[in-house]
Amino acid sequence: xxxxxxxxxxxxxxxxxxxxxxxxxxxxxxxxxxxxxxxxxxxxxxxxxxxxxxxxxxxxxxxxxxxxxxxxxxxxxxxxxxxxxxxxxxxxxxxxxxxxxxxxxxxxxxxxxxxxxxxxxxxxxxxxxxxxxxxxxxxxxxxxxxxxxxxxxxxxxxxxxxxxxxxxxxxxxxxxxxxxxxxxxxxxxxxxxxxxxxxxxxxxxxxxxxxxxx
Numbered sequence: 001x002x003x004x005x006x007x008x009x010x011x012x013x014x015x016x017x018x019x020x021x022x023x024x025x026x027x028x029x030x031x032x033x034x035x036x037x038x039x040x041x042x043x044x045x046x047x048x049x050x051x052x053x054x055x056x057x058x059x060x061x062x063x064x065x066x067x068x069x070x071x072x073x074x075x076x077x078x079x080x081x082x083x084x085x086x087x088x089x090x091x092x093x094x095x096x097x098x099x100x101x102x103x104x105x106x107x108x109x110x111x112x113x114x115x116x117x118x119x120x121x122x123x124x125x126x127x128x129x130x131x132x133x134x135x136x137x138x139x140x141x142x143x144x145x146x147x148x149x150x151x152x153x154x155x156x157x158x159x160x161x162x163x164x165x166x167x168x169x170x171x172x173x174x175x176x177x178x179x180x181x182x183x184x185x186x187x188x189x190x191x192x193x194x195x196x197x198x199x200x201x202x203x204x205x206x207x208x209x210x211x212x213x214x
Contacts, residue, residue: 004085010035011065013055015042017126019119019171020074021062022205023110027078027167029201031085043127075107078164092164102158106165110172113143119172121179125210133180140181144189147173151188155195162199170196171205177212 010028012035014021028035040046040061047059055063056072064071064080071080082092094100117139124133150157158165174193176183183190196202207213 006034006085007067011038012036013038013040013052013063013065014061015040016206017208018042018061019175019205020060022171022203023167024062024064024074024077024081026170026203027081027164029203030167030199031081032201033081033085075111075164075168078107078168082164091161092167094158094161094163099159099163103163103165106157107168109143110168113139114169114172117141117143118176118179118181121181122172122175122211123179125179126208136179137181140176140179144173144176144181144183144186147192148186148188151192155192157192162196166192166196174205175207178208178210180211182212 010033012021012024012028014025014037016039025037040052042061046052047061052063053059055065055070058072060072062072062074062077064077066080066084071077079093082089086092093103117136120136121133121140123129124131124136147157154160156162156166157169170193173183173189183193197204
């Protein structure tokens with residue numbers, strides 16, 4: 001299959017500490033696509049201003065501009081990029097119904113249990129929120145327990161091959177210690193992180209010295 005190429009560099013509106021933004025940057029790098037990053041000043045409220053809300057009415061990063069096309073939501077962006085620009089879209093979104101369902105399951109996890117667990121615990125530390133992290137820490141443990149069991153039986157989240165499931169979940173798991181979530185008792189999860197970090201064109205998630213990394 002001949003890969004399509006963008007007529008002009010893609011434009012990614014993002015925040016450097018956003019895991020949802022990072023997973024899109026990671027996938028863009030792995031696909032070798034030209035893009036430019038536009039930093040959105042989240043602490044300064046730029047995401048709530050009219051110019052940004054015209055891009056995404058929900059006021060969330062990331063947002064991808066591809067010419068006159070605007071794609072919002074990190075998982076939707078990953079799917080769009082795979083189908084539009086990957087040499088072999090089926091590598092990232094398998095056509096086998098069962099495996100595809102597993103990928104979709106983990107895409108949902110990345111926006112649900114992962115976001116509400118490790119990400120929320122990290123945000124509490126990162127922005128020094130006056131909020132009890134106990135629920136987020138409990139959610140983190142439940143998620144990592146599941147991941148550890150499932151990764152004991154296969155190298156990647158959705159099966160024997162790397163897919164969008166892994167790209168979508170890497171970022172916030174990798175920085176879980178910033179939220180006080182230890183990965184010490186999850187060797188299979190750590191091995192999975194290392195496999196992703198060893199991939200060509202890997203881009204690391206920015207690290208902040210907070211939580212267990214303080």
